[in-house]
Amino acid sequence: MIAVETDQLSIGYRRRREVVVAAHLCLSLTDGELVCLIGPNGAGKSTLIRTLAGMQKPLSGRVLLRGHDISQLTPMALARMLSVVLTDRIDPGMLTAREVVALGRHPHTGWDARLTDRDQAVVEDAIATVDAAGLADRPFRDLSDGERQKIMIARALAQSPSLLILDEPTAFLDLPRRVEVMRVLRKLTSERGAAVLVSTHDLDLALRSADRLWLIHPSGAVTVGAPEDLVLNGSIDDAFCSVGAVFDAESATFTITPPDAASTVSLRGSDPIRLLWTKRALTRSGFQVSDADNAPVVVTVYQDNWAAVGCECAVYCSSLYDLMQTLRSWKF
Amino acid sequence: MLQRASAAITASRHARLERPRGLTRAAILAALAAILVGVFLLALLLGSVTIPLHEVLMVLTGGEASRDAWSNIILKVRLPKAVTAALAGAALSAAGLLMQTLFRNPLADPFALGISSGASLGVALIVLSAGSTSGALLAGFGLVGDIAITAAASAGAALVMLLALGAARRVSGSVTLLLLGLMFGYISSALVTLLMHTALPERIQAYTNWTFGSFAGVSLGQMPTFAVCIGIGLLLAAATVKALNALLLGENYARSLGVNMRQARTLIVLASAILAGTVTAFCGPVGFIGIAVPHICRGVLRTADHRVLLPAALICGALAALIAALIAEMPGSRTVLPLNAITALIGAPVVIWIVLNGRTQRASFGESG
Numbered sequence: 296m297i298a299v300e301t302d303q304l305s306i307g308y309r310r311r312r313e314v315v316v317a318a319h320l321c322l323s324l325t326d327g328e329l330v331c332l333i334g335p336n337g338a339g340k341s342t343l344i345r346t347l348a349g350m351q352k353p354l355s356g357r358v359l360l361r362g363h364d365i366s367q368l369t370p371m372a373l374a375r376m377l378s379v380v381l382t383d384r385i386d387p388g389m390l391t392a393r394e395v396v397a398l399g400r401h402p403h404t405g406w407d408a409r410l411t412d413r414d415q416a417v418v419e420d421a422i423a424t425v426d427a428a429g430l431a432d433r434p435f436r437d438l439s440d441g442e443r444q445k446i447m448i449a450r451a452l453a454q455s456p457s458l459l460i461l462d463e464p465t466a467f468l469d470l471p472r473r474v475e476v477m478r479v480l481r482k483l484t485s486e487r488g489a490a491v492l493v494s495t496h497d498l499d500l501a502l503r504s505a506d507r508l509w510l511i512h513p514s515g516a517v518t519v520g521a522p523e524d525l526v527l528n529g530s531i532d533d534a535f536c537s538v539g540a541v542f543d544a545e546s547a548t549f550t551i552t553p554p555d556a557a558s559t560v561s562l563r564g565s566d567p568i569r570l571l572w573t574k575r576a577l578t579r580s581g582f583q584v585s586d587a588d589n590a591p592v593v594v595t596v597y598q599d600n601w602a603a604v605g606c607e608c609a610v611y612c613s614s615l616y617d618l619m620q621t622l623r624s625w626k627f
Numbered sequence: 628m629l630q631r632a633s634a635a636i637t638a639s640r641h642a643r644l645e646r647p648r649g650l651t652r653a654a655i656l657a658a659l660a661a662i663l664v665g666v667f668l669l670a671l672l673l674g675s676v677t678i679p680l681h682e683v684l685m686v687l688t689g690g691e692a693s694r695d696a697w698s699n700i701i702l703k704v705r706l707p708k709a710v711t712a713a714l715a716g717a718a719l720s721a722a723g724l725l726m727q728t729l730f731r732n733p734l735a736d737p738f739a740l741g742i743s744s745g746a747s748l749g750v751a752l753i754v755l756s757a758g759s760t761s762g763a764l765l766a767g768f769g770l771v772g773d774i775a776i777t778a779a780a781s782a783g784a785a786l787v788m789l790l791a792l793g794a795a796r797r798v799s800g801s802v803t804l805l806l807l808g809l810m811f812g813y814i815s816s817a818l819v820t821l822l823m824h825t826a827l828p829e830r831i832q833a834y835t836n837w838t839f840g841s842f843a844g845v846s847l848g849q850m851p852t853f854a855v856c857i858g859i860g861l862l863l864a865a866a867t868v869k870a871l872n873a874l875l876l877g878e879n880y881a882r883s884l885g886v887n888m889r890q891a892r893t894l895i896v897l898a899s900a901i902l903a904g905t906v907t908a909f910c911g912p913v914g915f916i917g918i919a920v921p922h923i924c925r926g927v928l929r930t931a932d933h934r935v936l937l938p939a940a941l942i943c944g945a946l947a948a949l950i951a952a953l954i955a956e957m958p959g960s961r962t963v964l965p966l967n968a969i970t971a972l973i974g975a976p977v978v979i980w981i982v983l984n985g986r987t988q989r990a991s992f993g994e995s996g
Binding site for chain 2: 398401408
């Protein structure tokens with residue numbers, strides 16, 4: 296079932312004059328689906344997220360949440376269907392992690408915010424889902440960034456939404472924590488059939504975890520598709536391309552393009568891992584790596600050292616650092 | 628199914644774990660309430676003359692004291708004064724709590740919106756501006772003068788309250804509101820200074836006396852008005868508790884939880900304006916209780932949950948005001964010290980302790996607070 300869809304949605308700002316970030320968007324997100332919203336800085340990820348979450352009015356068009364126009368819903372009705380994890384840093388005083396999660400029940404409780412047994416069970420369930428049972432009784436302010444993010448996701452879950460929107464939930468987290476957050480989100484979609492929309496800067500993680508990508512181009516156009524489709528048809532490269540960086544479809548990462556007049560180095564060797572890291576070191580140092588033997592310098596990778604031959608000398612290096620120093624000193 | 632069952636088990640285990648903490652909080656509140664009753668009785672016992680406890684209890688239960696003078700002192704002087712102090716302290720602390728959470732600022736107080744500035748300006752206009760009418764009204768600073776001052780303070784406070792409410796409905800962020808309140812305070816104190824510049828010395832003395840604050844000004848006849856206004860303010864404050872808890876996550880999250888921010892902000896401003904305005908109109912600008920007591924409550928109960936903090940603020944506020952009034956009275960002597968000097972002498976060390984100790988403040992408002 297479709298959790299949220301946009302109908303000819305135009306987003307942007309009304310300042311002194313209208314600033315259109317993206318126009319005529321027709322996007323949709325179905326239950327059980329994890330969609331990552333990606334795009335270069337300034338393309339409008341946050342504007343789209345804020346508009347979909349009802350925190351900002353669209354310039355035109357509608358956002359339909361389970362068929363209801365969100366601008367027609369009361370704040371309470373919206374809060375029962377949609378919950379968010381924002382980038383705002385929060386200071387909830389002396390509340391424990393569990394009390395922060397329990398605040399997620401706000402739209403479901405009465406005037407005195409009393410939690411029923413069912414509310415308590417939902418809160419505990421949300422905490423268990425993000426594997427945060429050990430954190431629940433600790434003061435929220437004592438938690439690390441990664442732990443806080445888990446609790447904020449649990450809080451969003453406790454709201455019992457049919458759509459969960461997360462704005463940059465993996466920013467400021469180290470790699471294991473980022474992977475953990477995405478794993479939790481995957482679990483939500485596969486086990487609970489939740490619809491989840493995540494905006495992220497982390498292209499690699501998005502490519503690995505999302506069912507679909509919404510890719511915003513700097514022009515405001517949005518391309519939708521499975522991550523692999525967008526890699527194959529060049530959309531990713533297209534959206535992110537900038538001076539000096541190019542998307543390498545083989546390694547699924549951005550590589551820094553060497554300056555035009557880079558010297559060429561031939562690379563030989565048998566160990567694929569040692570070859571890979573040698574190639575990385577050479578590229579980083581501004582050399583163009585070629586497989587042909589006709590380059591002015593040939594580097595051979597051995598099991599415990601490297602041999603560089605060219606410029607009328609031959610040198611053995613015991614580390615890649617030495618090798619880079621040597622090659623730079625040759626100034627070929 | 629299994630998952631739900633295990634969640635239910637965890638929930639019940641959680642409830643078991645939670646109970647002792649809930650009990651401790653209830654016990655602390657009960658203990659504070661008991662102390663409040665004790666101090667309230669003490670306020671009836673002590674004064675320029677000390678009246679024995681059994682005589683006080685006799686009078687309170689409708690009997691007659693062994694001396695007529697004692698009955699009069701208790702019923703006409705000390706009881707109204709103690710009730711005024713308790714209500715005013717509770718009102719100021721509740722308003723302070725609301726303001727501190729709305730603005731997420733540990734230094735916000737009941738007068739953050741400029742309520743007391745408005746009241747001061749109203750009183751200054753009546754007291755300081757030379758004119759035969761006000762001169763006649765204030766002849767001897769008698770009863771009529773008192774009513775005129777209360778009316779002027781109410782008008783000033785109400786005017787600022789309307790301005791603040793209008794602003795609360797329009798501005799999108801609460802910080803703007805705080806800044807507007809601060810600026811209004813500067814404007815009105817500038818106007819008061821101008822009035823003082825041209826006023827007669829005895830008028831300045833009368834105005835200064837008003838700014839000292841006093842719980843003795845509410846007569847038996849005025850008490851119902853005073854109590855009803857504060858009762859309304861406290862009911863409104865209780866209605867904001869759920870929104871205040873959501874606001875602990877910041878305004879954006881509160882909105883995402885279904886809180887209608889404009890409506891919530893208006894209600895919070897209305898409640899604190901009524902509370903602070905009523906107290907200022909009847910007792911003058913009583914400082915420090917409103918800023919210090921919410922911090923004490925957070926420190927003692929170690930929570931940010933307003934369902935606990937609001938009742939705690941009411942009890943501790945009443946307690947703080949009664950103690951301040953008792954000390955100002957200087958039992959056994961005929962001197963009465965200015966109330967604001969006493970509240971500041973108790974309140975300022977508390978605020979200093981909070982700032983230096985840091986933990987409670989940082990815990991409640993974050994490093995930036």
